[in-house]
Amino acid sequence: xxxxxxxxIKLRPAERGVVLAHLYVAxxxxxxxxxxxxxxxxxxxxxxxxxxxxxxxxxxxxxGVLLAIVxxxxxxxxxxxxxxxxxxxxxxxxxxxxxxxxxxxxIGTAMAAVEILAGNASVLYTFYAPMKASPYFYLGATLLVxxxxxxxxxxxxxxxxxxxxxGGEPIPLPAFMAxxxxxxxxxxxIGVAIEMLYLIPWAFGWTPSIxxxxxxxxxxxxxxxxxxxxxxxAYVIWYAIVPAILKVPVFSDALTRVAFVAFIVLSxxxxxxxxxxxxxxxxxxxLLQTFxxxxxxxxxxxxxxxxxxxxxxxxxxxGRKGFVGIVRSIPWNDPAMAGITLAMILFIFGGxxxxxxxxxxxxxxxHNTMWIVGHFHITVGGPVALTFLAATYRLLPSLTGRRVWxxxxxxxxxxxxxxxxxxxxxxxxxxxxxxxxxxxxxxxYGGAAAAQSWEPWTLLAAGGGTVLFLSVLxxxxxxxxxxxxxxxxAGESEFAFAPSRPGDAAPQLFQxxxxxxxxxxxxxxxxxxxxxxxxxxxxxxxxxxxxxx
Amino acid sequence: MHVxxxxxxxxxxxxxxxxxxxxxxxxxxxAEGINPPSHIQTIDPSKVGSTPPFDHPGLRRxxxxxxxxxxxxxxFSWSPAQLTIPRGAxxxxxxxxxxxxxxxxxxxxxxxxxxxxxWVSSMSHTFDHPGDYLIICNQYCGAGHSSMSxxxxxx
Numbered sequence: 001x002x003x004x005x006x007x008x009i010k011l012r013p014a015e016r017g018v019v020l021a022h023l024y025v026a027x028x029x030x031x032x033x034x035x036x037x038x039x040x041x042x043x044x045x046x047x048x049x050x051x052x053x054x055x056x057x058x059x060x061x062x063x064g065v066l067l068a069i070v071x072x073x074x075x076x077x078x079x080x081x082x083x084x085x086x087x088x089x090x091x092x093x094x095x096x097x098x099x100x101x102x103x104x105x106x107i108g109t110a111m112a113a114v115e116i117l118a119g120n121a122s123v124l125y126t127f128y129a130p131m132k133a134s135p136y137f138y139l140g141a142t143l144l145v146x147x148x149x150x151x152x153x154x155x156x157x158x159x160x161x162x163x164x165x166x167g168g169e170p171i172p173l174p175a176f177m178a179x180x181x182x183x184x185x186x187x188x189x190i191g192v193a194i195e196m197l198y199l200i201p202w203a204f205g206w207t208p209s210i211x212x213x214x215x216x217x218x219x220x221x222x223x224x225x226x227x228x229x230x231x232x233x234a235y236v237i238w239y240a241i242v243p244a245i246l247k248v249p250v251f252s253d254a255l256t257r258v259a260f261v262a263f264i265v266l267s268x269x270x271x272x273x274x275x276x277x278x279x280x281x282x283x284x285x286x287l288l289q290t291f292x293x294x295x296x297x298x299x300x301x302x303x304x305x306x307x308x309x310x311x312x313x314x315x316x317x318x319g320r321k322g323f324v325g326i327v328r329s330i331p332w333n334d335p336a337m338a339g340i341t342l343a344m345i346l347f348i349f350g351g352x353x354x355x356x357x358x359x360x361x362x363x364x365x366x367h368n369t370m371w372i373v374g375h376f377h378i379t380v381g382g383p384v385a386l387t388f389l390a391a392t393y394r395l396l397p398s399l400t401g402r403r404v405w406x407x408x409x410x411x412x413x414x415x416x417x418x419x420x421x422x423x424x425x426x427x428x429x430x431x432x433x434x435x436x437x438x439x440x441x442x443x444x445y446g447g448a449a450a451a452q453s454w455e456p457w458t459l460l461a462a463g464g465g466t467v468l469f470l471s472v473l474x475x476x477x478x479x480x481x482x483x484x485x486x487x488x489x490a491g492e493s494e495f496a497f498a499p500s501r502p503g504d505a506a507p508q509l510f511q512x513x514x515x516x517x518x519x520x521x522x523x524x525x526x527x528x529x530x531x532x533x534x535x536x537x538x539x540x541x542x543x544x545x546x547x548x549x
Numbered sequence: 550m551h552v553x554x555x556x557x558x559x560x561x562x563x564x565x566x567x568x569x570x571x572x573x574x575x576x577x578x579x580a581e582g583i584n585p586p587s588h589i590q591t592i593d594p595s596k597v598g599s600t601p602p603f604d605h606p607g608l609r610r611x612x613x614x615x616x617x618x619x620x621x622x623x624x625f626s627w628s629p630a631q632l633t634i635p636r637g638a639x640x641x642x643x644x645x646x647x648x649x650x651x652x653x654x655x656x657x658x659x660x661x662x663x664x665x666x667x668w669v670s671s672m673s674h675t676f677d678h679p680g681d682y683l684i685i686c687n688q689y690c691g692a693g694h695s696s697m698s699x700x701x702x703x704x
Contacts, residue, residue: 254550276585279670283587301563364659368687435656437687442695448683450656541667548691
């Protein structure tokens, strides 16, 4: 039996406050991070050179950390907390744990941000050793991660309350999705935490040298699941909020749970596909993880099916049929729904590019080129960020009791984002196929012919980036105006989760997340034991490390 | 658990496609040896300058007519900065770093390897077309990263 009675509990003001606190940090990081993005894309096109006190790589590090890590993580923590609080009744809910998490995350973020902006950590968001940043950068990043573990703890404590009150009854779908997302995230972040245990003593000078390849392996063990963490945040909205907006039930509660369980098991053993070009790792292990990477096709296709089916059901309810009917029945006037639909369209192209990147030997054509930058902008910058921005037009009214200040500005904003991201990402993909390197301030290379062929595309990317920034300005203006001038509206919660169909329950096995967590650990050991044993048996040299910026 | 007939079909089709992709990749790996660069060889990064053959980076011709090219990356240059190679030559590149991670990429080819201090990276390429090939560092290595380049002239 699926519980629907507890869906969409009205949050108490204090509960709304903790969710809003996460969102405010997310939006601040978003505004700063995208401003840095604009500076970079224009600087890359050769229009100007950033001054030495605010150089390209410092700006690039800030851009990557603020958007890929801070914006996404805070947003997902806020969203997941909301999904749990809004579906698990707990009148005595204490918010101490949630606020502790927020403060730890905030302090960590501030520490890392200060070091980056001071120029002491221009190591980019991958912080590859042996480039040695300030120890406080690594400490700050660690605190941010530890804070998310406390969010996970808060989710677990609430789930325990449900189990106590309801026994074996499955937890509501939104809470299930949040829990599964954080189980995956916890398992993934153990990797980066282990990496930090090497980096922090080394950065303080307590250990003389570092095993570079080992830190890269730990980083990418974390780095790819990080991508799935982002997309699962968007999936929570796609699976549970989209049907609510369309006023249809969740397409399949059972299969949604199966898809999230699949992500727990399949997200982790895939990091080597970021290291195809690394020496010191046998191609056997790279091929094994290629196979494991491709398995994620299954839950991804299930998601696509569920969403198309939801749209089709919406069309049928409005008496429309066929592809055109389905497209026309989407409420394009609703900025949230328009933005989310556009985000899904971007994801299709992100998926296509991802198959190229994951394809083992094919990666050599695109590795470390702008193609990769184009790919992750049309994935995290497309489906993920646009879904979060669009959902904000429902979240904010729900949390603040104020209507969105300007619906038309919101509509324009999501389209500007879609257009800007399509143009910028396309230009980056083409540039990458022509061999333009990522993470490079000056692309002139002494006027080499190859470098000249990149020029029109860097200009086009700068154009797309400028459109994107216009979208950012529209978004932030709307958020600030909604918070200050938005019309008061004491109506229904706008950010409602859709009900499941009666009787649409997944088999008991899929409710047992402990089992799937254990299976995920087994799969990780299977995928990484070989590479780790191979690594140590090669007797790698350690390197002292240095500051090269 | 109810799974719609079309969804069942969709998942089977998707899975079959995935299997085909993997069989193609694995088949090329086994049958033709097409693998990503995965050379496994360590080198003391503090002694690169005195470890042959990296003590004299450059081109060597092997008895079978093929070539080996040894490159050393250090902030912010590649050594050798220029090489001349006859057209049609097959060159196996070996690269290592004395300091941080670099990326060795020859524009217009698939030669694209991470160069990690303590390790030797390797990849082969046959140069069928004459021209001036630009080698860049495509892994961020510090302030002068964008000035780290070299050339190969194929005659």
